[in-house]
Amino acid sequence: MKIVKPFLITLIITLPVGAQILNNFGVKFGGTTTSQERKYHLPASGYDAIVTIQPNKNLVSLSAGVYAEFKGYSIFDILVELNYLQKGFIREEQYTTGESYTLKQRTDYLNLSLLIKTKVYDGIVTPYVIVGPRYDFEITKTGFGVDNPYYEAFNKNLFGFYFGVGSEFELFNINLLAEAIYDLSITDLYDDSIITVTSDTFIFRMGISF
Secondary structure, three states, X not given: OOOHXXXXXXXXXXXXXXXXXXXXXXXXXEEEEEEEEEEEEOOOOOOOOEEEEOOOEOEEEEEEEEEEEEEOOOOEEXXXXXXXXXXEEEEEEEOOOOOEEEEEXXXXXXXXXXXXXXXXXXXXXXXXXXXXXXXXXXXXXXXXXXXXXXXXXXXXXEEEEEEEEEEXXXXXXXXXXXXXXXXXXXXXXXEXXXXXXXXXXXXXXXXXXX
């Protein structure tokens, strides 16, 4: 939370300051693909002290939100976003009989993002780059193991960064955009003396601006 508080304060200050220089606002919607990695820390005994197990499949889920873009400095603009994101994992396991089964867990987050945007050039299609911090707050968890104390102990407040590229274009007099974002999580989902769980997400979305 020590990292999160300055981010939230900056976000709150930015909104009233930028209200007088609003460029545009709109909605964004699309999908996410998330992978989780579990690292089991074993006693060092001359062998590799860490064994890594990763789910076999990424979880593909939804993303939807609203944003406002404010005029910044020079070639840089400021994006403030409020999103609903779904993340989680899918893992294939086997019974002792050899028959396989699937474990699936999904976590829903409310996401706040404060991003810097710069356009590569203006044209019929206008490409741009976005980067900045984001904060995820867990809303609910569904699927496998939600009542398990292990999963209940997962961090519900996650801090990370967005690194993305996108393009703006007009179609039938409608201002549209398309983005691809790498969501780097700085906060571990879970960490103790035995297990560390980390997560990375890619976000692909379309948008309409007004």
